[in-house]
Amino acid sequence: MNIHEYQAKDLFRSYGIPVPEGRLANNVQEVADAAAAFGGPVVVKAQIHAGGRGKAGGVKTADSPEEAVRVASSMLNHALITHQTGPEGRVVRKVLVERKQRVARELYISITLDRAHSRPAIIASPDGGMDIETVAATTPERVLRQSIDPLYGLTDFEARRVAAFLGFSGKKLHGCARLLKNLFRLYQEKDASLAEINPLVVTEEGELLALDAKLNFEDNALFRHGELATLEDPAEEDPLEREARRFGLNYIRLDGSVGAMVNGAGLAMATMDLIKQAGEAPANFLDVGGGAGAEKIAAGFRIILSDAHVKAILINIFGGILRCDLLAEGVVKAAKDTGVNVPVIIRLQGTNAEEGQRILKASGLHFTVAENLSDAARLVSEVRTK
Structure with a gap:
């Protein structure tokens, strides 16, 4: 089962994973209210169950509430076509309005099932904001795959190793390691099949933020998670x-x-x-x-x-x-x-x-x-x- 970005970010917050301040908007008035409340540049993000939104025009910045309304008007109730939607696209019924961040670095991390070794694995790269398949194909040395023993979970050592590969040191290394452990705890406790942050950013102020969030859950385990059933969006199916x-x-x-x-x-x-x-x-x-x-x-x-x-x-x-x-x-x-x-x-x-x-x-x-x-x-x- 897939869920929307704004729903994934709510779960991230509950597990101590930092995300930007944002508001869900179902119409242009709610977009204007959200942009005015933030009082500065914002990002308007189409909420559909598909990747590649940015390249398709589903993620746009706005410097004022008026511009945010114009941007949202071009998305809401229109079909957004990405490489994952097919030619018919997906109708955008809601958008996420977030405070725009000043980004210094973009990174990639995800946790998924390594079927070859029958255990979870972290996939990490210092080249975030790109398709990880492209990075792996062109510069495989820029991708780390950290296997995780399901009996022990993600250890401190393994989390620090991934953080170091991403270029962190000192206190920031330990901060990134904590984020990774929280992400794995969410992945494990909620029976997720994918937990992805692309990009994970370091802001100019030195803060780690999950700028995007993607969570997929194992359908066969949903009977254990009644709280997740309410997140399903039939309109996206x-x-x-x-x-x-x-x-x-x-x-x-x-x-x-x-x-x-x-x-x-x-x-x-x-x-x-x-x-x-x-x-x-x-x-x-x-x-x-x-x-x-x-x-x-x-x-x-x-x-x-x-x-x-x-x-x-x-x-x-x-x-x-x-x-x-x-x-x-x-x-x-x-x-x-x-x-x-x-x-x-x-x-x-x-x-x-x-x-x-x-x-x-x-x-x-x-x-x-x-x-x-x-x-x-x-x-x-x-x-x-x-």
Whole structure:
């Protein structure tokens, strides 16, 4: 689960991580009030669940309340397009107004899961304000990865090592180490999957501040954190992904035109590769799971068809726990309910595959049944070129 920057900064404050003074504004009047209260230059920041806001014009400075209003007017209720939003962008419904800081240095720190070593890791660089991937690719010596033993947590020594790498010494080194330990405590206690500050700045007055804040939380651990559930913003979610979650489906919307329904994440990835090899692009990742019933299958089918970009559907099922006859019943029900008007290719193998094919043929609906994966790839290519 993602949250907004202003929400992440509220959590930062509660864990002793310094952030700039700021106010959330839902309209231009609140922007004017906030800018007037600060009595000096401010920064107006669009609040959407996407990175790259600064490059896209979603972070702007203003020297007066009047200018802050003009800046905010260009953001509020307009779509902001970044490299993470896709071409449709995200509508800005609120902005964060902060007192502008006099920045001397910009740094980067984050804590995330190092999957290769099955433990958390701090990633730090003295080159903040940039994409860390770019820094790692061009100047890898400027990036430090500090692995953390989950049994011991972030030790004082490790925190000081990261602070020293960032160029701190003396009291400032210990101040940075405390910030890092507080950030790790937040990451661990809240079951975060990412805690990122980019940039962490040193002001001209020598103060450390988290100028930006990004927190992602592990969905499977949210049952332990009722207080985090209130931070979710449904307006920032894809409506189809939200509907899929209601039925317990693993669905991610993509940019292609061939919808896919598969049981099992590995088979889903292979199916998307299959669609690409056929010269097309998948419209979604949809794993219905091993124990899906007819109702769940029907919901998945309806969700795929709700995407106006879908021009064909490939259903690829290897029947094990999920029986092919149940899959067929669900697909037939959903097809009759929705009045499907795009080609549907189905490949069934495994438990009750023959019965599943019989149900499909007896439905009176037009489905194309593939004999195997190669046949499915050929059929995908054929139906999309017709």
